[in-house]
Amino acid sequence: MSTRSILEVNHINKRFGGLEILKDISFQVQPGERIGIIGPNGAGKTTFFNLLTGDLTPSQGTITYQGKDVTDEPNYQRTRRGIVRTFQKNNLLDNLTVLDNLLLVLQRKHGLKNTWFRVRNEKNYEALYEEAEELLETWGLYPVSNKIVKNLSYGEQRQIEIMLGIATDPEILLLDEPTAGMSQTETDEIVRLLDDLPKDLTIMIVEHDLDVIFGLAERILVLHEGYIMNDDTPETIRHDARVNDIYMGKKGVS
Amino acid sequence: MTYLKFGIAVLLFGAAPFFLASFHISLLTEILILAIFALSLNILVGYTGLVSLGHAAFFGAGAYAAGLIGQHVSAEIITTLLGGVLVSFMLALVVGIFCMKVNGFYFLMLTLAFSQMIYSFIYQSTTWTGGSNGLTGIPTPSLLGLELSNIVWVFYVTAILFLLLYAGISIFVKSPFGRVLVGIKENETRLKSMGYNTKIYRYVAFVISGTLGGLSGVLFTYFNGFIAPTNVYWTMSGTVLIMVLIGGAGTMIGPVLGAALIVILETVIATYTDMWMLLLGVIFIFFVIFLPEGIYGVWQRSTRKWLKGKIPQPELKKVDREKVS
Numbered sequence A: 001m002s003t004r005s006i007l008e009v010n011h012i013n014k015r016f017g018g019l020e021i022l023k024d025i026s027f028q029v030q031p032g033e034r035i036g037i038i039g040p041n042g043a044g045k046t047t048f049f050n051l052l053t054g055d056l057t058p059s060q061g062t063i064t065y066q067g068k069d070v071t072d073e074p075n076y077q078r079t080r081r082g083i084v085r086t087f088q089k090n091n092l093l094d095n096l097t098v099l100d101n102l103l104l105v106l107q108r109k110h111g112l113k114n115t116w117f118r119v120r121n122e123k124n125y126e127a128l129y130e131e132a133e134e135l136l137e138t139w140g141l142y143p144v145s146n147k148i149v150k151n152l153s154y155g156e157q158r159q160i161e162i163m164l165g166i167a168t169d170p171e172i173l174l175l176d177e178p179t180a181g182m183s184q185t186e187t188d189e190i191v192r193l194l195d196d197l198p199k200d201l202t203i204m205i206v207e208h209d210l211d212v213i214f215g216l217a218e219r220i221l222v223l224h225e226g227y228i229m230n231d232d233t234p235e236t237i238r239h240d241a242r243v244n245d246i247y248m249g250k251k252g253v254s
Numbered sequence B: 001m002t003y004l005k006f007g008i009a010v011l012l013f014g015a016a017p018f019f020l021a022s023f024h025i026s027l028l029t030e031i032l033i034l035a036i037f038a039l040s041l042n043i044l045v046g047y048t049g050l051v052s053l054g055h056a057a058f059f060g061a062g063a064y065a066a067g068l069i070g071q072h073v074s075a076e077i078i079t080t081l082l083g084g085v086l087v088s089f090m091l092a093l094v095v096g097i098f099c100m101k102v103n104g105f106y107f108l109m110l111t112l113a114f115s116q117m118i119y120s121f122i123y124q125s126t127t128w129t130g131g132s133n134g135l136t137g138i139p140t141p142s143l144l145g146l147e148l149s150n151i152v153w154v155f156y157v158t159a160i161l162f163l164l165l166y167a168g169i170s171i172f173v174k175s176p177f178g179r180v181l182v183g184i185k186e187n188e189t190r191l192k193s194m195g196y197n198t199k200i201y202r203y204v205a206f207v208i209s210g211t212l213g214g215l216s217g218v219l220f221t222y223f224n225g226f227i228a229p230t231n232v233y234w235t236m237s238g239t240v241l242i243m244v245l246i247g248g249a250g251t252m253i254g255p256v257l258g259a260a261l262i263v264i265l266e267t268v269i270a271t272y273t274d275m276w277m278l279l280l281g282v283i284f285i286f287f288v289i290f291l292p293e294g295i296y297g298v299w300q301r302s303t304r305k306w307l308k309g310k311i312p313q314p315e316l317k318k319v320d321r322e323k324v325s
Ligand SMILES: Nc1ncnc2c1ncn2[C@@H]1O[C@H](COP(=O)(O)OP(=O)(O)OP(=O)(O)O)[C@@H](O)[C@H]1O
Pocket: A016, A021, A039, A040, A041, A042, A043, A044, A045, A046, A047, A048, A088
């Protein structure tokens, strides 16, 4: 409705064969909003992100981003428009170095992706490497820059996952359980870094760690049985009896 | 360092004909031609992660095109080379449209199917290609009117192209574009999420690979003076794939070593027995089971033990300096 909204989701439905995971989802996101998405395991939160990024296409409904219908656009195109995600399960270039992972993200932004006959190194692409170093420092990954990703700890890989998302220059960042499986210290560190992100960056975050989500989000959607059951402030959600019933009371919420 | 190595290679190749017998020069030429063929396939297999079993199609396209142009138009190297490369380039453009749509096993099968189609086409176009008899009567190549009747000249042409391509591909695979290909090999999903239209990259890799494969085919006509349909058959695709894999896919020198090993073994063994293909299979199985990282991988592993601490340079040099403190 609002012409200001950055993202509009209209009557999205997603079926896998006979299984209807998302039944009818509609809502709008304003620029700069921080939206938390919660819901029990298997509620379809990741599926929903996949639809927003173009990793999957909806069975019905449309997705409008910055006034443009992107429902049928491939994922790489949406990334370029600024819809960027991180993955729930680490999805990195495991046999390459941390730096290599990051440079691949940055070099596209720097417009170097089609440079064929110039070796990519610090001397030839100074600005690129400078930006990489800055990001690595911010994310505390500088000391492991030259390490192969698969040899790093799970927590470090998780950090890389999020760093890559942010390095992609998102307008809207979709974080799928960024702190899943991390220790408390690591979680605190991630939360601090997410807090430091520019205020005009729109963020949608799926999390099972409710402290994280209540700390970060100013609006929360509760996904339940294929519908958005609640769309409200954290305060209201926290005291909603139904939400407590189906979600917070249950086990499986870490 | 790289310039030094390149310079040494230039000197060695330049001097080779002065102290090698013509039999050995001929062997070396054959190795270099197949090394170019293997290098071109390695762009796909080693750097993009696409295993093709149809690379001989491009070799054959380049070879037959160069042979036919030599017969009907001009035996001038510049003409046959450009013509042969252009034909394989266009073939790769067309075949690539189909092949870039699939991955993994389907890619392998599709490349195999296309190459067998090309093979049948060549086999059946008897009036042009000589069919099963092969293409005979290819004139001796000439350069600016000078006939390259001596193997030494063919060797020099081959060596120059080999060095240029080796240097070019080395830069290419380390360029931003080349790194995207390596990324695709590693995790295509992630590359898409990063904003890369990976299909286009795979297509470009396919076309480059096919075109250079054609170039090696052209050189082969200069070297051999005769082309048989078996040069386009799937066993040829299999042989070059084996060269890449046992040499070390995804490394620069690996395919060259693989080509050298196979050509030398074939030359030696063929004088004793005609069961070469069987032996090739055995060698390949041996590598897959015992030395899966290939010749170059074994070399790296053993030299690393020797030169402990002199492990390949990291990309961000500053980091390592700081880490020490
Ligand atoms: N590609 C697919 N094909 C078939 N079923 C799928 C597919 N992807 C997801 N599903 C199913 O859809 C349901 C929702 O999955 P989804 O991963 O979106 O849930 P989620 O809310 O992210 O759960 P979690 O909290 O465990 O991450 C699950 O039952 C899952 O098995």
